[in-house]
Amino acid sequence: MPTTKKRAFAILVALVALAAIVLGFGTNADSPAEEKQPPKLVEEKQKKKVEHTGPISPAIQALAAASTDIIVADVVETNPSKAGEGARDTVKLKVVRTLLGLTAPDDTIGVYYHLLWTDDKATTLERPKFEKGLRYVIFLTSHIEDRRAEGRRVAYELADQWLAVLQDRPALVREIAAAVRVSHGDAQGEWSPSVGPLQFRVVAYRTSPSNGTPIITVYLDVRNVAGSNNTVEFDLDKASVTWFVIDGKGKDMAPTSPAGKSLPTPPRKRVLEAHDSARFVLSYTGAEIAKDRGGHLELGSQRVWVFDRGDKMDYYLEGTIKVKPNGDTGLWSGTIDLPRLKVPIEPE
Numbered sequence: 001m002p003t004t005k006k007r008a009f010a011i012l013v014a015l016v017a018l019a020a021i022v023l024g025f026g027t028n029a030d031s032p033a034e035e036k037q038p039p040k041l042v043e044e045k046q047k048k049k050v051e052h053t054g055p056i057s058p059a060i061q062a063l064a065a066a067s068t069d070i071i072v073a074d075v076v077e078t079n080p081s082k083a084g085e086g087a088r089d090t091v092k093l094k095v096v097r098t099l100l101g102l103t104a105p106d107d108t109i110g111v112y113y114h115l116l117w118t119d120d121k122a123t124t125l126e127r128p129k130f131e132k133g134l135r136y137v138i139f140l141t142s143h144i145e146d147r148r149a150e151g152r153r154v155a156y157e158l159a160d161q162w163l164a165v166l167q168d169r170p171a172l173v174r175e176i177a178a179a180v181r182v183s184h185g186d187a188q189g190e191w192s193p194s195v196g197p198l199q200f201r202v203v204a205y206r207t208s209p210s211n212g213t214p215i216i217t218v219y220l221d222v223r224n225v226a227g228s229n230n231t232v233e234f235d236l237d238k239a240s241v242t243w244f245v246i247d248g249k250g251k252d253m254a255p256t257s258p259a260g261k262s263l264p265t266p267p268r269k270r271v272l273e274a275h276d277s278a279r280f281v282l283s284y285t286g287a288e289i290a291k292d293r294g295g296h297l298e299l300g301s302q303r304v305w306v307f308d309r310g311d312k313m314d315y316y317l318e319g320t321i322k323v324k325p326n327g328d329t330g331l332w333s334g335t336i337d338l339p340r341l342k343v344p345i346e347p348e
Helices: 003-023 039-047 058-066 170-184
Strands: 069-077 081-083 086-100 108-115 135-147 151-158 165-167 198-210 213-224 232-235 240-247 269-272 277-281 295-298 304-307 315-323 334-342
Touching: 058 135, 058 170, 069 108, 069 170, 086 135, 086 170, 108 151, 135 170, 198 315, 198 334, 213 269, 269 277
Parallel strands: 213 295
Antiparallel strands: 069 086, 069 135, 081 086, 086 108, 135 151, 135 165, 198 213, 213 277, 232 269, 240 315, 295 304, 315 334
Protein backbone atom coordinates (compact mmCIF):
# COMPACT_ATOMS: atom_id res chain seq x y z
CA MET A 1 0.00 0.00 0.00
CA PRO A 2 1.53 3.40 -0.97
CA THR A 3 2.69 5.64 1.87
CA THR A 4 0.01 8.29 1.30
CA LYS A 5 -2.77 5.67 1.32
CA LYS A 6 -1.39 4.17 4.55
CA ARG A 7 -1.42 7.62 6.14
CA ALA A 8 -4.96 8.33 4.98
CA PHE A 9 -6.13 4.96 6.35
CA ALA A 10 -4.40 5.59 9.70
CA ILE A 11 -6.03 9.00 10.04
CA LEU A 12 -9.42 7.53 9.13
CA VAL A 13 -9.07 4.89 11.86
CA ALA A 14 -7.99 7.54 14.34
CA LEU A 15 -10.92 9.79 13.51
CA VAL A 16 -13.38 6.91 13.93
CA ALA A 17 -11.84 6.35 17.35
CA LEU A 18 -12.36 10.02 18.15
CA ALA A 19 -16.06 9.68 17.40
CA ALA A 20 -16.22 6.96 20.06
CA ILE A 21 -14.39 9.24 22.48
CA VAL A 22 -16.85 12.08 21.84
CA LEU A 23 -19.79 9.75 22.52
CA GLY A 24 -18.14 8.54 25.71
CA PHE A 25 -17.28 11.90 27.24
CA GLY A 26 -19.98 11.46 29.86
CA THR A 27 -17.92 8.78 31.59
CA ASN A 28 -14.49 10.41 31.44
CA ALA A 29 -12.45 11.93 34.24
CA ASP A 30 -14.66 15.05 34.29
CA SER A 31 -17.68 13.17 35.63
CA PRO A 32 -20.36 14.56 37.96
CA ALA A 33 -18.54 12.84 40.85
CA GLU A 34 -15.69 15.32 40.40
CA GLU A 35 -18.09 18.27 40.40
CA LYS A 36 -19.58 17.17 43.78
CA GLN A 37 -16.27 17.52 45.59
CA PRO A 38 -16.13 20.20 48.32
CA PRO A 39 -15.47 23.71 46.89
CA LYS A 40 -12.26 24.13 48.91
CA LEU A 41 -10.85 20.85 47.59
CA VAL A 42 -11.74 21.78 44.02
CA GLU A 43 -10.15 25.22 44.48
CA GLU A 44 -6.93 23.68 45.82
CA LYS A 45 -6.78 21.31 42.84
CA GLN A 46 -7.25 24.18 40.41
CA LYS A 47 -4.30 26.04 41.94
CA LYS A 48 -2.02 23.09 41.23
CA LYS A 49 -0.85 22.48 37.70
CA VAL A 50 -2.44 19.22 36.55
CA GLU A 51 -0.93 17.45 33.55
CA HIS A 52 -2.19 14.57 31.45
CA THR A 53 -0.51 11.35 32.56
CA GLY A 54 -2.48 8.65 30.73
CA PRO A 55 -2.31 7.45 27.12
CA ILE A 56 -3.19 9.85 24.32
CA SER A 57 -6.04 8.83 22.05
CA PRO A 58 -4.80 8.10 18.49
CA ALA A 59 -7.65 10.27 17.23
CA ILE A 60 -6.64 13.26 19.36
CA GLN A 61 -3.03 12.75 18.29
CA ALA A 62 -4.03 12.66 14.59
CA LEU A 63 -6.04 15.87 14.91
CA ALA A 64 -3.25 17.63 16.80
CA ALA A 65 -0.72 16.61 14.15
CA ALA A 66 -2.99 17.85 11.34
CA SER A 67 -3.63 21.26 12.95
CA THR A 68 -1.67 24.48 12.76
CA ASP A 69 -3.76 26.16 15.46
CA ILE A 70 -5.70 24.72 18.41
CA ILE A 71 -7.70 27.06 20.63
CA VAL A 72 -10.17 27.11 23.49
CA ALA A 73 -12.68 29.81 22.56
CA ASP A 74 -16.05 31.31 23.40
CA VAL A 75 -18.62 31.75 20.64
CA VAL A 76 -19.36 35.46 20.20
CA GLU A 77 -21.58 35.17 17.16
CA THR A 78 -22.90 32.37 14.98
CA ASN A 79 -25.73 32.49 12.47
CA PRO A 80 -25.71 29.76 9.80
CA SER A 81 -27.59 30.84 6.68
CA LYS A 82 -29.07 28.44 4.14
CA ALA A 83 -27.04 27.78 1.04
CA GLY A 84 -27.40 25.43 -1.90
CA GLU A 85 -24.75 23.13 -0.50
CA GLY A 86 -25.91 23.19 3.11
CA ALA A 87 -25.72 25.99 5.65
CA ARG A 88 -22.78 28.32 5.82
CA ASP A 89 -21.50 30.48 8.63
CA THR A 90 -18.55 32.59 9.67
CA VAL A 91 -18.46 31.96 13.39
CA LYS A 92 -16.80 34.65 15.53
CA LEU A 93 -14.67 33.22 18.31
CA LYS A 94 -13.01 34.93 21.28
CA VAL A 95 -9.82 33.10 22.22
CA VAL A 96 -9.60 32.00 25.85
CA ARG A 97 -6.48 29.83 25.59
CA THR A 98 -4.10 28.85 22.81
CA LEU A 99 -2.82 25.27 22.77
CA LEU A 100 -1.07 25.67 19.40
CA GLY A 101 -0.50 28.66 17.15
CA LEU A 102 -0.01 32.40 17.54
CA THR A 103 -3.39 33.63 18.73
CA ALA A 104 -3.51 35.34 22.13
CA PRO A 105 -6.22 35.45 24.79
CA ASP A 106 -8.99 37.93 23.91
CA ASP A 107 -8.19 37.77 20.18
CA THR A 108 -11.32 37.49 18.04
CA ILE A 109 -11.10 35.39 14.89
CA GLY A 110 -13.58 34.29 12.26
CA VAL A 111 -13.86 30.76 10.88
CA TYR A 112 -15.86 30.12 7.71
CA TYR A 113 -17.41 26.65 7.45
CA HIS A 114 -20.38 24.70 6.11
CA LEU A 115 -22.74 22.45 7.99
CA LEU A 116 -22.72 18.98 6.45
CA TRP A 117 -25.42 16.71 5.13
CA THR A 118 -25.98 13.64 7.29
CA ASP A 119 -27.60 11.60 4.50
CA ASP A 120 -26.70 10.73 0.93
CA LYS A 121 -29.80 12.44 -0.45
CA ALA A 122 -28.76 15.78 1.09
CA THR A 123 -32.05 16.36 2.89
CA THR A 124 -30.92 16.51 6.54
CA LEU A 125 -28.23 18.79 7.93
CA GLU A 126 -26.10 18.06 10.96
CA ARG A 127 -26.81 19.97 14.16
CA PRO A 128 -25.11 23.39 14.42
CA LYS A 129 -21.45 23.06 15.30
CA PHE A 130 -21.49 26.12 17.55
CA GLU A 131 -23.90 27.71 20.00
CA LYS A 132 -23.52 31.34 21.05
CA GLY A 133 -22.17 31.74 24.58
CA LEU A 134 -20.68 28.25 24.82
CA ARG A 135 -17.00 27.35 24.97
CA TYR A 136 -15.31 24.86 22.64
CA VAL A 137 -11.94 23.32 21.83
CA ILE A 138 -11.34 23.87 18.12
CA PHE A 139 -8.74 22.31 15.81
CA LEU A 140 -7.83 24.65 12.94
CA THR A 141 -5.55 25.04 9.97
CA SER A 142 -4.43 28.53 8.96
CA HIS A 143 -2.89 30.18 5.95
CA ILE A 144 -2.14 33.67 4.68
CA GLU A 145 -4.64 35.18 2.26
CA ASP A 146 -3.74 38.15 0.10
CA ARG A 147 -6.89 40.13 -0.54
CA ARG A 148 -5.84 43.11 -2.58
CA ALA A 149 -8.34 45.56 -1.11
CA GLU A 150 -7.98 44.30 2.47
CA GLY A 151 -4.32 43.31 2.37
CA ARG A 152 -2.80 40.15 3.81
CA ARG A 153 -4.55 38.36 6.64
CA VAL A 154 -4.64 35.00 8.40
CA ALA A 155 -7.54 32.78 7.31
CA TYR A 156 -8.70 29.88 9.49
CA GLU A 157 -10.45 26.66 8.52
CA LEU A 158 -11.57 23.63 10.52
CA ALA A 159 -8.88 20.95 10.52
CA ASP A 160 -11.59 18.30 10.06
CA GLN A 161 -15.14 19.06 8.95
CA TRP A 162 -16.72 16.47 11.25
CA LEU A 163 -14.57 16.29 14.36
CA ALA A 164 -12.68 19.58 14.77
CA VAL A 165 -15.13 21.13 17.24
CA LEU A 166 -15.39 19.61 20.73
CA GLN A 167 -16.96 20.83 23.95
CA ASP A 168 -14.45 22.27 26.40
CA ARG A 169 -13.52 19.83 29.18
CA PRO A 170 -10.47 20.12 31.45
CA ALA A 171 -9.35 16.51 30.94
CA LEU A 172 -9.73 16.86 27.18
CA VAL A 173 -7.67 20.06 27.12
CA ARG A 174 -4.91 18.38 29.13
CA GLU A 175 -4.86 15.45 26.70
CA ILE A 176 -4.73 17.78 23.69
CA ALA A 177 -1.88 19.74 25.28
CA ALA A 178 0.05 16.47 25.67
CA ALA A 179 -0.71 15.54 22.05
CA VAL A 180 0.49 18.96 20.86
CA ARG A 181 3.81 18.41 22.60
CA VAL A 182 4.25 15.03 20.90
CA SER A 183 3.68 16.47 17.40
CA HIS A 184 4.85 20.07 17.79
CA GLY A 185 7.36 20.07 20.67
CA ASP A 186 7.80 22.47 23.58
CA ALA A 187 8.57 25.16 21.01
CA GLN A 188 8.24 25.33 17.26
CA GLY A 189 9.18 27.79 14.57
CA GLU A 190 6.81 28.77 11.81
CA TRP A 191 6.85 26.88 8.52
CA SER A 192 9.21 28.48 6.04
CA PRO A 193 8.15 29.67 2.60
CA SER A 194 8.37 26.93 -0.01
CA VAL A 195 11.72 26.36 -1.69
CA GLY A 196 10.86 24.14 -4.61
CA PRO A 197 8.30 21.67 -3.29
CA LEU A 198 9.58 21.67 0.30
CA GLN A 199 8.83 23.66 3.46
CA PHE A 200 10.82 23.51 6.69
CA ARG A 201 10.42 24.31 10.39
CA VAL A 202 12.44 23.72 13.56
CA VAL A 203 10.94 21.99 16.60
CA ALA A 204 12.49 21.67 20.07
CA TYR A 205 11.79 19.41 23.06
CA ARG A 206 13.08 19.93 26.58
CA THR A 207 13.92 16.38 27.57
CA SER A 208 14.95 14.69 30.82
CA PRO A 209 17.85 16.33 32.70
CA SER A 210 21.38 15.03 32.66
CA ASN A 211 23.62 16.19 35.51
CA GLY A 212 20.64 18.28 36.64
CA THR A 213 20.44 20.16 33.32
CA PRO A 214 17.58 19.61 30.81
CA ILE A 215 18.71 18.62 27.32
CA ILE A 216 17.15 20.66 24.51
CA THR A 217 16.73 18.35 21.52
CA VAL A 218 16.09 20.03 18.17
CA TYR A 219 14.48 18.50 15.09
CA LEU A 220 13.89 19.62 11.52
CA ASP A 221 10.43 19.01 10.08
CA VAL A 222 10.20 18.84 6.30
CA ARG A 223 7.04 18.55 4.22
CA ASN A 224 6.40 18.25 0.50
CA VAL A 225 3.65 20.72 -0.38
CA ALA A 226 3.69 19.92 -4.10
CA GLY A 227 0.67 18.47 -5.81
CA SER A 228 0.36 15.70 -8.37
CA ASN A 229 3.09 13.03 -8.23
CA ASN A 230 5.97 15.36 -7.42
CA THR A 231 8.53 13.28 -5.49
CA VAL A 232 11.83 14.64 -4.19
CA GLU A 233 14.69 13.36 -2.05
CA PHE A 234 16.02 15.48 0.81
CA ASP A 235 19.46 14.63 2.17
CA LEU A 236 20.37 16.59 5.30
CA ASP A 237 23.82 14.98 5.44
CA LYS A 238 24.73 16.81 2.20
CA ALA A 239 23.68 20.17 3.62
CA SER A 240 25.78 22.89 5.19
CA VAL A 241 24.00 24.34 8.22
CA THR A 242 24.81 27.49 10.16
CA TRP A 243 23.32 28.30 13.58
CA PHE A 244 23.00 31.38 15.76
CA VAL A 245 21.39 31.99 19.14
CA ILE A 246 20.07 35.53 19.60
CA ASP A 247 18.80 36.97 22.88
CA GLY A 248 15.66 39.05 23.25
CA LYS A 249 17.65 42.26 22.68
CA GLY A 250 19.02 41.04 19.37
CA LYS A 251 22.50 40.27 20.73
CA ASP A 252 24.34 37.18 19.52
CA MET A 253 25.04 34.60 22.25
CA ALA A 254 28.45 33.04 21.69
CA PRO A 255 28.56 29.23 21.65
CA THR A 256 30.93 27.23 23.81
CA SER A 257 33.05 24.18 23.07
CA PRO A 258 33.06 21.98 26.20
CA ALA A 259 35.09 18.82 26.56
CA GLY A 260 33.75 15.65 25.01
CA LYS A 261 33.20 14.30 21.55
CA SER A 262 30.02 14.54 19.50
CA LEU A 263 28.66 11.14 18.62
CA PRO A 264 27.70 10.41 14.99
CA THR A 265 24.07 10.63 13.90
CA PRO A 266 22.31 8.04 11.73
CA PRO A 267 21.85 8.78 8.01
CA ARG A 268 19.44 11.65 7.53
CA LYS A 269 17.79 11.42 4.13
CA ARG A 270 14.31 10.66 2.93
CA VAL A 271 12.34 10.42 -0.30
CA LEU A 272 9.21 12.56 0.11
CA GLU A 273 6.15 11.94 -2.01
CA ALA A 274 3.63 14.75 -2.58
CA HIS A 275 2.04 15.76 0.76
CA ASP A 276 4.52 13.55 2.63
CA SER A 277 6.52 14.76 5.64
CA ALA A 278 9.54 13.70 7.66
CA ARG A 279 11.41 14.65 10.82
CA PHE A 280 15.22 14.73 11.17
CA VAL A 281 17.26 15.11 14.34
CA LEU A 282 19.51 18.17 14.34
CA SER A 283 21.00 17.86 17.82
CA TYR A 284 24.23 16.10 18.62
CA THR A 285 25.30 14.40 21.85
CA GLY A 286 28.63 13.80 23.53
CA ALA A 287 29.71 17.18 24.95
CA GLU A 288 30.18 17.56 28.68
CA ILE A 289 27.00 18.85 30.35
CA ALA A 290 27.24 21.60 32.96
CA LYS A 291 25.56 20.89 36.31
CA ASP A 292 22.15 22.27 37.32
CA ARG A 293 21.69 24.75 34.49
CA GLY A 294 18.56 25.83 32.61
CA GLY A 295 19.28 24.01 29.36
CA HIS A 296 21.95 22.39 27.17
CA LEU A 297 21.68 22.89 23.40
CA GLU A 298 24.21 21.03 21.26
CA LEU A 299 24.28 21.42 17.46
CA GLY A 300 27.91 20.41 16.85
CA SER A 301 31.24 20.21 18.67
CA GLN A 302 31.78 23.96 18.29
CA ARG A 303 28.12 24.85 18.64
CA VAL A 304 27.04 24.28 22.25
CA TRP A 305 24.92 26.77 24.17
CA VAL A 306 24.34 26.55 27.93
CA PHE A 307 21.52 28.57 29.51
CA ASP A 308 21.20 29.64 33.13
CA ARG A 309 18.23 28.42 35.14
CA GLY A 310 15.77 31.19 35.97
CA ASP A 311 17.17 33.51 33.26
CA LYS A 312 14.38 35.97 32.40
CA MET A 313 15.79 36.69 28.94
CA ASP A 314 14.25 35.04 25.87
CA TYR A 315 16.58 33.28 23.46
CA TYR A 316 15.98 32.38 19.82
CA LEU A 317 17.62 29.85 17.53
CA GLU A 318 18.17 30.92 13.92
CA GLY A 319 19.66 28.85 11.15
CA THR A 320 20.28 28.47 7.43
CA ILE A 321 20.33 25.22 5.47
CA LYS A 322 22.04 25.06 2.10
CA VAL A 323 22.28 22.11 -0.31
CA LYS A 324 24.26 22.68 -3.49
CA PRO A 325 22.84 21.23 -6.74
CA ASN A 326 24.67 18.19 -8.11
CA GLY A 327 22.80 17.67 -11.37
CA ASP A 328 20.34 15.16 -9.91
CA THR A 329 16.85 16.59 -10.55
CA GLY A 330 15.33 14.22 -8.01
CA LEU A 331 17.45 15.62 -5.15
CA TRP A 332 16.36 18.83 -3.43
CA SER A 333 18.81 21.71 -3.56
CA GLY A 334 18.49 25.29 -2.43
CA THR A 335 18.94 27.64 0.50
CA ILE A 336 16.43 28.08 3.29
CA ASP A 337 16.51 30.59 6.13
CA LEU A 338 14.70 28.79 8.93
CA PRO A 339 12.12 30.86 10.83
CA ARG A 340 13.40 31.51 14.35
CA LEU A 341 12.61 29.21 17.24
CA LYS A 342 12.25 30.34 20.86
CA VAL A 343 14.56 28.14 22.93
CA PRO A 344 12.53 26.31 25.64
CA ILE A 345 14.91 26.70 28.57
CA GLU A 346 13.94 25.40 32.02
CA PRO A 347 11.49 27.75 33.78
CA GLU A 348 11.95 28.62 37.44
